Amino acid sequence: MIPVRNASKRSYIILAIIIIIIAIGYWLFASFYKPALPVKMNSPAFSLSDLHGETVTEAQFDGKIRLTSFIFTRCPDICPATTANMVALQSELQKQGQFGNEVEFVSITFDPENDTPEVLQQYAERMGIDQSGWTLLRGDENKVKDLASQYNLSIVRLDDGLFAHSITSLLLIDGKQRVRQIYRMGEDMENEQIITDIKTLLKEQQRDS
Template sequence: MSADRRSSKNPLLVSLLILFLVVVAYWLYDTFFRSNSLQIKMNSPAFSLTDLNGETVTEARFDGKIRITSFIFTRCPDICPATTANMVALQSELQKQGLFGKEVEFVSITFDPVNDTPDVLQQYAERLGIDQRGWTLLRGEEGEVKTIASKYNISIVRLDDGLFAHSVTSLLLIDGKQRVRNIYKMGEEMDNEKMMSDIKTLLEEQQRDS
């Protein structure tokens, strides 16, 4: 084989080697880094609602903090209280680690404002063990809350008996940049270990980005 023929193949071999290295590097990144991240599901919409003290709360209050958001109504006979009870258990674990109310907050939004007055929500919080130092209960007009929920692809329907049916998969993990990073099932199917793991993943992500 002539020298000219060998030299013409060298650039091809170099190109193939570079391509191989790029593929290997991508695989290593995907295996050891990206697998530990959470995809961005959607942007979390802006809102303006009222807390139990009558003060206006917007999404800006939670900038820089990780939050779990649920949509509830206190007359719910099953899914909502089960969800809140599981969130209280998660609250306890976060308190032990010094994260609750500091780096991680909870938000529960009622879509039954006629029944769920501030007094009713306060009683609900006390009965179920909600720590309002890191857990904000919010209310607004029924139509307003339904509009906010619909932006998360959550459906809320008023039934003939005055109660509500709503999407079971409607528990939201939102990062400090107002982005939904995971969506969980409510009620007895909640996986607190998975939620805690995801929270830790976002905390590590925020530390890397800071």
């Protein structure tokens, strides 16, 4: 006969082992399903015009990863550097067959007075923008500023007619209209990290579909 004290001790050991196994299992489960890119905010609704005067809303990007920048074509430094980096990202995604299919780019001007459809078209051609997967949008200046403010971005018109704006105005948005990452613009853009984050969201979408 097993002494009661030993039996009780063995029961506690077995119970402790079970609790440890459950805790490890929960930790592994949580780690596996925890989003690598946390949701920062919901991406607000918008209604703007493309270069053909057609209305574009956020719903047209449902189910696709979207990299969105706020720019103006008269910008002397940050905006063209950002667009050039996005063109490099565009090329990489084209090689993977994902550009325009699973991933789209959007650039929104906050200087509609100068950035007419013709000016934006010239900008696209000059910078190498592939409009099959990259949409350039414009709208009323105050309307765009309000949209930017909902992303916690600041845009201020200066006395010379140019603009000062947040240098963190590059947004990675998932197919469920949620902002997952916000990047620095210009020469400091980390293209490799952006590609990695895009791939992370693509895998997440495949897993959830």
